Amino acid sequence: MDQGSNIYVTPEVDTDRFGHLHRFHGGLVLAGHHELSMVLPISNAGIPPLLVLPLQQHIGETAECLVKPGDHVYKGQLLARARGNVSAPVHASSSGTVVAVEDRPYPHPSGIDNPAIVIETDGRDEAADSGNPMIAYHQMDRSRLLERIRQSGIVGLGGAGFPTEVKLGSSTYHAIDLLVINGVECEPYISCDNLLMQERAGEILEGVRILQHILQPRDCVIAVEDHMPAAEAAMRAAVSATTDSRIEVIRVPAIYPTGGERQLIRVVTGREVPSQGLPADIGIICQNVGTAAAVYRAVIQNRPLISRIVTVTGTGVVQPRNMEVLLGTSFAFAIDACGGYTNDVDRLLMGGPMMGFAVHTDSVPVIKTSNCILAVTRTEMPPPPPALPCIRCGKCTSVCPADLLPQQLYWYARSGNLDAAQDYHLFDCIECGCCAYVCPSHIPLVQYYRHAKEEVWVQEKQKKAADIARRRHAARLERLERIQRERAARHTRKKETLAAAGNDREDPKKAAIQAALERVRRKKELADIAPQNVEGLTPEQERKIREVDARRQKQSSPGEADN
Amino acid sequence: MDFKIYSSPHLPVTDNVPVMMQRVLIAMVPGTVCAAWVFGPGILVNVLLASITAIAAEAGMLYLRNKPVVTTLFDGSALLTGVLLGAALPPLTPWWIPVTGCLFAIVVAKQLYGGIGYNPFNPAMAGFVVLIISFPFELTLWSAPHQSLGLLDTLRLMFMNTLPDGMTLDALTMATPMDNIKTHLGLNETITEIRGTGLFGNFGGSGWEAINLWFLLGGLWLLKTRVIQWQIPVSMLGAMSCMALVFYLSNPDTYTSPVFQLFSGATMLGAFFIATDPVSASTTPRGRIIYGAGIGMLTYLIRTWGGFPEGIAFAVLLMNMAAPTIDYYTQPRVFGQGGD
Numbered sequence: 001m002d003q004g005s006n007i008y009v010t011p012e013v014d015t016d017r018f019g020h021l022h023r024f025h026g027g028l029v030l031a032g033h034h035e036l037s038m039v040l041p042i043s044n045a046g047i048p049p050l051l052v053l054p055l056q057q058h059i060g061e062t063a064e065c066l067v068k069p070g071d072h073v074y075k076g077q078l079l080a081r082a083r084g085n086v087s088a089p090v091h092a093s094s095s096g097t098v099v100a101v102e103d104r105p106y107p108h109p110s111g112i113d114n115p116a117i118v119i120e121t122d123g124r125d126e127a128a129d130s131g132n133p134m135i136a137y138h139q140m141d142r143s144r145l146l147e148r149i150r151q152s153g154i155v156g157l158g159g160a161g162f163p164t165e166v167k168l169g170s171s172t173y174h175a176i177d178l179l180v181i182n183g184v185e186c187e188p189y190i191s192c193d194n195l196l197m198q199e200r201a202g203e204i205l206e207g208v209r210i211l212q213h214i215l216q217p218r219d220c221v222i223a224v225e226d227h228m229p230a231a232e233a234a235m236r237a238a239v240s241a242t243t244d245s246r247i248e249v250i251r252v253p254a255i256y257p258t259g260g261e262r263q264l265i266r267v268v269t270g271r272e273v274p275s276q277g278l279p280a281d282i283g284i285i286c287q288n289v290g291t292a293a294a295v296y297r298a299v300i301q302n303r304p305l306i307s308r309i310v311t312v313t314g315t316g317v318v319q320p321r322n323m324e325v326l327l328g329t330s331f332a333f334a335i336d337a338c339g340g341y342t343n344d345v346d347r348l349l350m351g352g353p354m355m356g357f358a359v360h361t362d363s364v365p366v367i368k369t370s371n372c373i374l375a376v377t378r379t380e381m382p383p384p385p386p387a388l389p390c391i392r393c394g395k396c397t398s399v400c401p402a403d404l405l406p407q408q409l410y411w412y413a414r415s416g417n418l419d420a421a422q423d424y425h426l427f428d429c430i431e432c433g434c435c436a437y438v439c440p441s442h443i444p445l446v447q448y449y450r451h452a453k454e455e456v457w458v459q460e461k462q463k464k465a466a467d468i469a470r471r472r473h474a475a476r477l478e479r480l481e482r483i484q485r486e487r488a489a490r491h492t493r494k495k496e497t498l499a500a501a502g503n504d505r506e507d508p509k510k511a512a513i514q515a516a517l518e519r520v521r522r523k524k525e526l527a528d529i530a531p532q533n534v535e536g537l538t539p540e541q542e543r544k545i546r547e548v549d550a551r552r553q554k555q556s557s558p559g560e561a562d563n
Numbered sequence: 564m565d566f567k568i569y570s571s572p573h574l575p576v577t578d579n580v581p582v583m584m585q586r587v588l589i590a591m592v593p594g595t596v597c598a599a600w601v602f603g604p605g606i607l608v609n610v611l612l613a614s615i616t617a618i619a620a621e622a623g624m625l626y627l628r629n630k631p632v633v634t635t636l637f638d639g640s641a642l643l644t645g646v647l648l649g650a651a652l653p654p655l656t657p658w659w660i661p662v663t664g665c666l667f668a669i670v671v672a673k674q675l676y677g678g679i680g681y682n683p684f685n686p687a688m689a690g691f692v693v694l695i696i697s698f699p700f701e702l703t704l705w706s707a708p709h710q711s712l713g714l715l716d717t718l719r720l721m722f723m724n725t726l727p728d729g730m731t732l733d734a735l736t737m738a739t740p741m742d743n744i745k746t747h748l749g750l751n752e753t754i755t756e757i758r759g760t761g762l763f764g765n766f767g768g769s770g771w772e773a774i775n776l777w778f779l780l781g782g783l784w785l786l787k788t789r790v791i792q793w794q795i796p797v798s799m800l801g802a803m804s805c806m807a808l809v810f811y812l813s814n815p816d817t818y819t820s821p822v823f824q825l826f827s828g829a830t831m832l833g834a835f836f837i838a839t840d841p842v843s844a845s846t847t848p849r850g851r852i853i854y855g856a857g858i859g860m861l862t863y864l865i866r867t868w869g870g871f872p873e874g875i876a877f878a879v880l881l882m883n884m885a886a887p888t889i890d891y892y893t894q895p896r897v898f899g900q901g902g903d
Binding site for chain 1: 564565566567568569570571572573574575576577578579580582583634635638640678679680681792841842844846847848851890894895896897898899900
């Protein structure tokens with residue numbers, strides 16, 4: 001590690017903590033090609049005639065569209081709101097009229113279209129009424145700041161696109177010791193973070209301080225690569241201007257994929273993020289420098305995320321450079337702003353040459369995760385030679401940063417043995433492409449792993465559906481059985497009662513009691529019968545009645561008469 | 564504008580199988596030339612015969628299996644099998660020995676299992692073992708160092724089984740030092756006594772030490788160019804030396820020294836060119852150490868107490884069998900799974 005003059009150490013910080021750097025297994029030293037796009041400063045790409053804003057520019061739930069064709073929208077106006085916990089809203093990048101909400105080409109490895117809001121810009125770039133800037137953020141509650149970040153649609157700008165507010169929110173459940181600001185350019189060719197640090201170190205640092213206020217970490221590390229001295233100097237200057245002794249700038253060696261969150265945390269701290277866990281589980285949160293700058297703009301300037309810095313580079317572009325591009329701008333517009341294509345351009349990528357993916361048309365829009373548009377010629381990146389059988393040379397194993405056995409994974413992924421592939425930790429693969437890059441048999445390994453992962457997801461979905469169906473079926477059977485059981489129980493109860501009644505008749509004691517009760521009842525009935533027309537009778541008639549009564553009495557109960 | 568779709572990573576490839584095979588073939592040259600210098604042109608004739616047979620057999624099998632013939636042949640693996648097997652055979656052996664061995668190696672041990680990448684056993688060693696079991700006599704036809712026949716006489720012997728006038732096969736051939744030691748130890752002679760017979764060079768078998776040195780040199784170049792990795796050769800030679808050292812120290816009169824073991828027979832050829840065949844070897848970093856050590860120990864055991872003078876071929880095949888199990892139990896700890 002560089003022990004330069006700008007490292008500040010205070011007594012409460014463990015001085016050895018970042019005293020030396022650590023290594024992760026494998027990785028590659030690749031030719032950078034960063035200088036290609038670093039000749040010119042960051043420029044503004046301008047307002048394109050058409051903005052295509054996909055509802056899904058992040059990891060998580062698709063945003064919910066709030067506008068309809070014909071609506072006039074202002075710059076920064078909310079167009080689609082976040083839906084669910086992990087989601088991000090979409091804002092209008094410029095003013096104009098919504099002309100369509102429909103499926104449009106979308107930068108994704110699958111090449112399928114995605115719903116998007118299409119805006120015809122009016123060129124006036126009128127801003128919507130914005131809320132209040134939160135300049136005094138350090139006196140505010142973190143929940144208010146988190147809400148502002150959520151409302152601003154900020155996602156990780158390093159390339160993954162995970163909603164920033166969700167990531168920061170995990171500090172609610174975990175105490176955060178360390179905030180890592182990732183200024184390590186993940187791949188060759190890309191230089192957007194590098195130039196951002198050179199030109200806007202102040203913004204980044206202000207964003208870092210907001211993040212510090214939210215997370216309250218003990219330490220903060222800003223990691224830059226060893227091939228960016230200018231960016232490092234700018235960051236160091238900005239750090240010393242803040243006189244915050246908790247922020248440290250660290251220079252890390254340019255070994256691909258150090259820009260990966262897990263790898264960078266390993267390099268800086270020597271610790272490993274648990275394989276199925278998150279950095280917050282070990283008290284660390286990692287944010288890209290671009291994300292920090294976006295947080296600054298959202299909080300201090302109250303500007304939602306409507307543009308980002310994009311590296312437009314490769315030998316297929318006339319004048320490679322970095323530009324601030326409005327989200328929704330087509331790749332074609334951005335390329336035109338760089339002088340257009342060279343004659344022999346052959347493939348167009350979003351992202352870097354290792355993990356980026358080819359797009360089939362340049363009408364796809366720049367989205368929140370578009371860090372790089374890479375247009376290359378056939379000579380620079382010739383089509384891959386045909387794949388040969390794997391000879392198990394193990395070169396892939398020696399470069400794998402996740403310590404996997406790529407040759408075994410390939411074997412099982414190819415034969416469709418998904419269980420075995422998962423036993424060999426398929427889901428710990430970060431798809432960095434190191435294995436495929438060194439493979440002497442030119443096997444598109446990453447493609448196999450991606451495919452196997454998708455298969456597993458599909459199977460899991462089917463399994464879940466089958467599980468639900470099975471549970472439902474089991475519940476139905478259970479219910480039918482219960483009804484049957486209850487019916488049977490009722491029957492037996494009835495039978496028992498009947499049987500009990502039968503038993504009663506046979507019992508002489510009970511029979512005697514019954515007979516006695518019967519007699520009492522009859523007597524009572526007789527007693528209750530009141531004689532009618534007995535008024536005004538002659539004594540003769542009264543005597544006759546008495547005689548009849550006495551006779552009746554005698555007949556009905558001879559036993560009693562005997563007594 | 565529309566573009567073609569490719570899968571990531573997009574950077575041009577850096578390495579390929581044909582180049583790896585070519586490098587192994589280049590690294591074979593010094594040791595093979597040295598063997599020809601010591602044992603005569605018969606070595607080169609064997610290599611040539613075996614190579615031609617290997618390529619022809621590979622082409623025929625690929626054709627029968629409806630596989631692309633030309634592109635697969637150009638991966639160089641069949642040629643390498645031929646060269647390896649040819650270099651391991653004695654110089655005065657009849658022509659059909661390399662041919663039979665190579666046919667078995669390519670047709671049965673390689674192509675019937677699915678061709679390159681799918682063979683569980685090292686094809687060259689499978690061919691060699693078939694030969695040494697089926698034709699033990701023909702595999703003893705080593706000439707005495709630096710006393711070989713000329714090219715024409717060698718060809719006549721190999722192809723027509725005729726010797727120059729007044730020469731007998733017995734007079735021409737000579738047991739290898741390894742074989743010789745075994746025979747003499749069986750007669751209760753001590754190593755010191757056997758050393759007097761002139762079979763020994765400065766530190767290994769006479770003539771063999773030079774061959775081993777050149778193969779070692781080729782192997783080091785392969786390590787440097789990263790065609791092979793260090794684990795298998797280092798662990799194999801290390802395990803062999805350790806075993807030899809223990810027994811040598813216990814009784815130097817009955818056991819040869821570690822240095823003799825390292826520079827006799829096919830030790831260096833085995834360590835750098837045969838045991839490192841990636842297809843049939845273990846592929847995990849730790850597994851390779853176990854795999855190499857296993858070959859080293861088994862080779863020493865077979866050389867010292869087994870029925871054959873040289874044990875590398877058997878040791879390699881035995882460890883080939885163990886490789887999948889070794890791989891299973893030596894998986895590396897995955898990033899983020901336990902430990903710190």
